[in-house]
Amino acid sequence: MADDCIFCRIVDGDIPAQVVHQDDRALVFRDVNPQAPTHLLVIPRRHVVSVDHLSPDDEALAGHLLLTAGTAARSLGLEEDGYRVVTNIGRDGGQTVSHLHLHVLGGRSLGWPPG
Ligand code: AMP
Numbered sequence: 001m002a003d004d005c006i007f008c009r010i011v012d013g014d015i016p017a018q019v020v021h022q023d024d025r026a027l028v029f030r031d032v033n034p035q036a037p038t039h040l041l042v043i044p045r046r047h048v049v050s051v052d053h054l055s056p057d058d059e060a061l062a063g064h065l066l067l068t069a070g071t072a073a074r075s076l077g078l079e080e081d082g083y084r085v086v087t088n089i090g091r092d093g094g095q096t097v098s099h100l101h102l103h104v105l106g107g108r109s110l111g112w113p114p115g
Contacts, residue, residue: 087100
């Protein structure tokens with residue numbers, strides 16, 4: 001756990017979250033400020049800052065997070081009309097929480113390219 005990491009505190013149960021899926025390596029919960037009718041965050045239980053901080057040893061974890069995003073999306077029926085999985089990295093990427101997370105967005109048509 002990293003000091004002052006809000007997502008580590010969610011993993012530890014210190015801060016409440018609307019959890020929709022969890023297992024030994026990952027947690028999926030609803031974004032507190034949703035940008036689409038369904039907006040989930042998929043995070044590793046272990047503190048990793050971003051995709052840019054993954055190492056070759058994290059290959060299985062990275063794959064697991066992506067598969068978990070799909071599992072969570074399907075559990076909410078998003079696969080029928082489609083959805084988006086995106087991760088922000090660093091300042092220019094728009095990352096505001098320094099704990100790796102995949103956004104899963106669905107339930108409306110999403111514009112492209114992002115701003
Ligand atoms: P990013 O800007 O890509 O780092 O995404 C961080 C996301 O975390 C934002 O969409 C926030 O709305 C969301 N967020 C921040 N705090 C919480 C929280 N306590 N519970 C759920 N989502 C949160």
